[in-house]
Amino acid sequence: IESLLTKCDFITLHMPLNDSTKGFINEEKIAMMKKGVKILNFARGGLVNNDALRRAIDEEVVNRYVTDFPSEDLLGIENIIPIPHLGASTPEAEENCAIMAVNQITDFLDTGNIRNSVNYPDCSMDMNGDTRISIGNKNVPNMVGQISHVLAENSLNIANMINRNQGDYAYNLIDIDGPVSENVTTEIEKIDGVIFTRIIEGK
Known part of the structure; x- marks a missing residue:
């Protein structure tokens, strides 16, 4: 990296932001760069130490800094070009997001599978029975045991x-050989901690 920094006219950043990369472009690394270097950062704002960057701009070591992570301390400075962080707002991206959302909602309605929920865990499996029961419950011990007991009693x-959990909530998909009556889900819903149940007929 150090060898490249001394030779590059353009530097682009392509890395995640974590403890080891925070402030990656700092005073020490800027001192290695060619005068007039241009830095493009479309990865994460925290990769660049803004104080060191402003000094480098003032001293004309850095000729341009372009980023789509504009922060207030970089606004209005000549040769710093902040642009909106809108990579996910292109027509193609919005169309793909809409298709993905429709597919995932349809999958949930048809099979009970959950993907990319805010409050519930990802939980999905192929249907392998005549009937599926989906159950949402509080994430507390012995829920699966109590639910299984109701099924065995019937x-x-x-x-x-x-069974998957996330934070305070858990979610179950249970495939059953044969039909399931609403009396069964009514019994399951009486279990303390069960939030909802749903019967999904196999295809």
């Missing part, structure tokens, strides 16, 4: 199941 065989 002579229902579990073909497949998955």
Whole structure:
């Protein structure tokens, strides 16, 4: 890296922001750069030490700094070009996001699978039974045991199941051999901590 910094006319940043990369472009690294270098940062704002950058701009070591992570202390400074962070707002990206959202909502309605929820964990599996029960509950011990007990009491065989949790909530998908009556889900909903149930017929 140090060798490259001494030779480059343009430097672009392509890395995540973490403890080891925070302030990656600092006074020490700027001192290695060619005078008149141009820095493009479309990765993360915290990769650049803004104090060191402003001094380098004033001393004309850095000729241009272009970033889509504008911060207040970089606004209005000549040769610093802040642009909006709108990479996800192109027509193509918005169309892809809309398609993804529709597909994931349809999958949830058809199978109970959850992907990219804010409050619930990702939880999905192929349907492997005649009927599926989806159950949302508080993330507390012995929920799966109590739910399984209700199913056993009603002579229902579990073909497949998955349980995932996130924070205060958990979610279950249980595939059953044979039909499931609403009486079963009513019993499950009586369990303390169960938030909702839904029966999904297999196709």
